[in-house]
Amino acid sequence: MSIRVAVLGAAGRMGSTVCRAVEQAEGLDLVARLDAGDPIDAEHLRGAQVAVDFTVPDVTEANVHAAIDAGCDVVVGTTGWDEESYGRIRTHLEQPGARGRAVLIAPNFALSAVLAMSLAAKAARYFESAEVIELHHPGKVDAPSGTAVATAQRLAAARSEAGLGPVPDATQVDPDGARGAVIDGIHVHAVRLRGLTAHEEVVLGNPGEQLTIRTDSFDRESFMPGVVLAVREVGSRPGLTIGLDALLDL
Numbered sequence: 001m002s003i004r005v006a007v008l009g010a011a012g013r014m015g016s017t018v019c020r021a022v023e024q025a026e027g028l029d030l031v032a033r034l035d036a037g038d039p040i041d042a043e044h045l046r047g048a049q050v051a052v053d054f055t056v057p058d059v060t061e062a063n064v065h066a067a068i069d070a071g072c073d074v075v076v077g078t079t080g081w082d083e084e085s086y087g088r089i090r091t092h093l094e095q096p097g098a099r100g101r102a103v104l105i106a107p108n109f110a111l112s113a114v115l116a117m118s119l120a121a122k123a124a125r126y127f128e129s130a131e132v133i134e135l136h137h138p139g140k141v142d143a144p145s146g147t148a149v150a151t152a153q154r155l156a157a158a159r160s161e162a163g164l165g166p167v168p169d170a171t172q173v174d175p176d177g178a179r180g181a182v183i184d185g186i187h188v189h190a191v192r193l194r195g196l197t198a199h200e201e202v203v204l205g206n207p208g209e210q211l212t213i214r215t216d217s218f219d220r221e222s223f224m225p226g227v228v229l230a231v232r233e234v235g236s237r238p239g240l241t242i243g244l245d246a247l248l249d250l
Ligand SMILES: NC(=O)C1=CN([C@@H]2O[C@H](COP(=O)(O)OP(=O)(O)OC[C@H]3O[C@@H](n4cnc5c(N)ncnc54)[C@H](OP(=O)(O)O)[C@@H]3O)[C@@H](O)[C@H]2O)C=CC1
Pocket: 008, 009, 010, 011, 012, 013, 014, 015, 034, 035, 036, 037, 038, 054, 055, 056, 057, 059, 063, 076, 077, 078, 079, 080, 106, 107, 108, 109, 110, 146, 223
């Protein structure tokens, strides 16, 4: 029996790639392509069991609530989530009408990026300094990337667990923000460049040495195995799952 899938943001860069991947995947059946202006309700979702959201940060949370209300499990790749919005999804999933429903939200579905984040978190405790540089296509609407935010949070958590203090930094004068965004104490730098797709470097430094962990998505194809895996698995994980790590046993 195939899993019926709806794609939200179906006309976008990721949504259109996801539509093709779902059409080609064994055991998945693409039943609805929704984009801006389309209501997200049972009628328009056309019997979908899983809705996949690759839209824009401003609307993704509302889409997920609507898809849950329409009886779907949801896989989300859109950025813009934080602890408060995760909390509202958890609360929604505890309501009687939504119990048993599942939502999986991942900042990055590419295997190389998921592994880079995991390796960086593992390495973080051994280095005095840590910074994140993310590099993307110039059509991206948000900065820093969701992946960079998640990476910085994981670096910070690993450092704190290991008892490390703040990263060394003598900067006192920086009127234009040249040191980048600071997320949980980790500096994050965003590059937007024609020709790029999605890339990230985590640089970790000690006296006399540096470890660089780099992930490159040259093509949106790189995200598809992770998205297809999430569509297949989400229904067996009721509640909210954040990140692909759990599905990969990392
Ligand atoms: N987790 C991951 O692995 C990845 C995540 N992303 C993230 O996915 C998101 C989408 O990226 P990308 O495809 O490049 O962006 P695009 O701008 O190419 O696509 C977004 C699409 O969503 C549509 N849209 C806007 N509002 C709604 C709505 N209310 N309901 C349904 N559709 C809507 C847009 O329509 P219109 O243009 O008409 O407004 C557009 O077609 C971003 O947040 C990005 O960071 C990207 C790559 C990988």
